[in-house]
Amino acid sequence: EVELVESGGGVVQPGGSLRLSCEVSGFTFDENTMHWVRQAPGKGLEWVSLINWDGYSTYYADSVKGRFTISRDNRKNSLYLQMNSLLIEDTALYYCAKDIGVGKLTDDAFDIWGQGTMVTVSS
Amino acid sequence: DIQMTQSPSSLSASIGDRVTITCRASQSISSYLNWYQHKPGKAPKLLIFAASSLQSGVPLRFSGSGSGTDFTLTISSLQREDFATYYCQQSYSPPLTFGGGTKVEIK
Numbered sequence: 001e002v003e004l005v006e007s008g009g010g011v012v013q014p015g016g017s018l019r020l021s022c023e024v025s026g027f028t029f030d031e032n033t034m035h036w037v038r039q040a041p042g043k044g045l046e047w048v049s050l051i052n053w054d055g056y057s058t059y060y061a062d063s064v065k066g067r068f069t070i071s072r073d074n075r076k077n078s079l080y081l082q083m084n085s086l087l088i089e090d091t092a093l094y095y096c097a098k099d100i101g102v103g104k105l106t107d108d109a110f111d112i113w114g115q116g117t118m119v120t121v122s123s
Numbered sequence: 124d125i126q127m128t129q130s131p132s133s134l135s136a137s138i139g140d141r142v143t144i145t146c147r148a149s150q151s152i153s154s155y156l157n158w159y160q161h162k163p164g165k166a167p168k169l170l171i172f173a174a175s176s177l178q179s180g181v182p183l184r185f186s187g188s189g190s191g192t193d194f195t196l197t198i199s200s201l202q203r204e205d206f207a208t209y210y211c212q213q214s215y216s217p218p219l220t221f222g223g224g225t226k227v228e229i230k
Contacts, residue, residue, distance in 0.1 A: 060218070107172070109157040116166065
């Protein structure tokens with residue numbers, strides 16, 4: 001069974017840092033592009049970042065560029081999101097999601113999602 | 124960045140109704156358009172990718188159409204389990220962007 005499990009969320013003060021993790025199972029992790037997507041309370045979905053299969057290509061939403069860093073460890077079947085200089089507007093449920101692309105290709109659609117981990121930025 | 128505009132933002136419909144949701148891109152995105160269903164407390168679910176391809180396991184009452192800048196998601200006969208919020212998303216180029224969502228409610 002394909003599964004994505006996020007962890008690392010919590011409450012942090014503005015300007016603080018958090019590192020989210022996403023542990024995956026049930027598919028060949030090192031052949032898939034992965035994404036982070038978030039949903040602020042009462043708001044819609046917002047794509048955050050993507051990383052290709054080998055980690056050498058990354059993209060970010062303008063709202064997090066320069067503050068967030070996406071990475072992966074294919075030996076551990078894990079995806080990460082290092083979040084620095086957190087703002088109140090970063091408060092959201094953060095999902096990791098698998099790209100639908102097959103065989104190291106990136107199609108930028110999300111076919112498998114985790115249940116999310118909540119990040120709350122508050123003083 | 125490519126902006127995605129969905130309409131309506133919400134709608135009320137009855138079981139068995141035909142429902143249509145539209146999505147417009149700020150520039151041509153060919154067929155790089157995907158649709159998701161999202162229910163409270165659940166992970167979003169991919170319904171349609173590449174504008175008109177039905178994701179495995181998704182009921183045939185869901186269909187997608189369009190290309191360029193204008194796209195449509197249609198539910199041919201609304202079922203109780205379809206009450207949810209629907210999002211379009213462009214996969215033409217990063218930064219990837221979602222529409223604002225359409226909440227489908229029971230009339």
